Amino acid sequence: DAKTTQPPSMDCAEGRAANLPCNHSTISGNEYVYWYRQIHSQGPQYIIHGLKNNETNEMASLIITEDRKSSTLILPHATLRDTAVYYCIVRGSMDSSYKLIFGSGTRLLVRP
Amino acid sequence: DSGVTQTPKHLITATGQRVTLRCSPRSGDLSVYWYQQSLDQGLQFLIQYYNGEERAKGNILERFSAQQFPDLHSELNLSSLELGDSALYFCASSDRGSHTDTQYFGPGTRLTVL
Numbered sequence: 495d496a497k498t499t500q501p502p503s504m505d506c507a508e509g510r511a512a513n514l515p516c517n518h519s520t521i522s523g524n525e526y527v528y529w530y531r532q533i534h535s536q537g538p539q540y541i542i543h544g545l546k547n548n549e550t551n552e553m554a555s556l557i558i559t560e561d562r563k564s565s566t567l568i569l570p571h572a573t574l575r576d577t578a579v580y581y582c583i584v585r586g587s588m589d590s591s592y593k594l595i596f597g598s599g600t601r602l603l604v605r606p
Numbered sequence: 607d608s609g610v611t612q613t614p615k616h617l618i619t620a621t622g623q624r625v626t627l628r629c630s631p632r633s634g635d636l637s638v639y640w641y642q643q644s645l646d647q648g649l650q651f652l653i654q655y656y657n658g659e660e661r662a663k664g665n666i667l668e669r670f671s672a673q674q675f676p677d678l679h680s681e682l683n684l685s686s687l688e689l690g691d692s693a694l695y696f697c698a699s700s701d702r703g704s705h706t707d708t709q710y711f712g713p714g715t716r717l718t719v720l
Contacts, residue, residue, distance in 0.1 A: 526706065537608065537696050537711035538649070581649075585705055592705040593639065593664060594698075596649035 498582045498597055505603040512569040514600050516582030519563040525586035527558060528594070529567045531578040538581065538596075541567065572604045609633065610699050610712035618718045624685040627715045629697030631678055635710075637661070637703030638680040640672055643714075644693035655680055656703040687719045 499517040506512040518527065528543040542549055542556045544565075549556045555568040569576055581599040585592065609632035619625055631638050640652040651664035655674035666672075669687075674680045684691060696714045700707035 528708075535694060535714070535716070537610075537698075537713050539608070540708050540710060543708065592703060592707065593651035593654065593662065594641075594649075594709060595651070598648065 498584055500580075500582050500597065500600045502598065503601040503603070505605055506572050507605050508574055509571055512572040512576065512602060512604070514567040514569075514580050514582075514602065515564065516567070517564045518582070518584045521562050521584050522586060525584050527556065527562075527565050528583040528585055529554070529556065530581045530583065530594070530596075531576075532581070532599075533575075533578040541580075572602075574604050574606065576602065577604045578602060608710040608712065610697060610710055612695075612697050612712040612715050614715060615713070616716045616718075618720065619687060620720055621687055621689060623687050623719075624683065625687065625717065627682040627684070627695050627697075627717075629680045629682070629699075629712060631680070631697075631699030632710055635699035635701050636678065637700045637707070638674055638678070639698040639700075639709060640666075640680070640682050641696045641698065641711075642693050643696065644690075649696070652682070654703065661703060684717070689719050692717055692719045 529541040530538040532538045544556045558565045579599040611630045613628045637656045639654045643649045652666040654661045658674050672682045694714045698709040698711045700709045
């Protein structure tokens with residue numbers, strides 16, 4: 495599975511958009527980009543995933559560059575409850591377990 | 607609420623003891639995954655079951671074992687506990703266990719070994 499690189503921390507003001515970047519320059523054609531977040535010590539929460547097209551759901555938007563080497567998770571109107579560690583995970587079928595490999599993530603702080 | 611349940615929420619025990627953590631997957635999900643999150647290692651995959659059969663192992667110690675029962679709930683057994691086993695243990699489930707499945711996580715069990 496491809497490795498991902500994320501900034502260790504970011505902050506944004508409440509009500510503004512939070513744009514979280516992720517680099518995955520070694521991604522291969524059949525690998526998906528997944529985003530999860532973990533609020534304090536709760537279980538990781540699924541946010542969104544995509545293969546090559548941009549995706550949007552009720553929580554966020556995922557923008558994947560045309561070469562698929564990077565992506566951005568967008569929380570359109572961040573709230574204090576969005577303060578969490580955000581994990582960008584590239585996931586493919588190189589082994590049979592289809593496990594999620596979590597890196598260090600980005601710690602997002604939403605300021606009042 | 608992901609629909610995945612885990613019990614107990616907290617567990618405090620002594621070194622050398624054995625404990626069992628329980629996970630009930632979301633309704634309809636056939637695959638269960640176990641992860642460990644310790645302060646120095648981050649979230650690490652331990653093991654995956656699919657419809658009662660072990661599918662893959664990660665960095666799971668020999669002192670740890672798991673199984674998935676016919677009703678699809680899973681148990682993680684940790685024996686000869688050491689201080690370093692203190693961690694959060696998460697269970698996740700997905701419907702088919704394939705790489706296109708989304709895994710949904712439970713709230714975790716916090717294990718403290720004294």
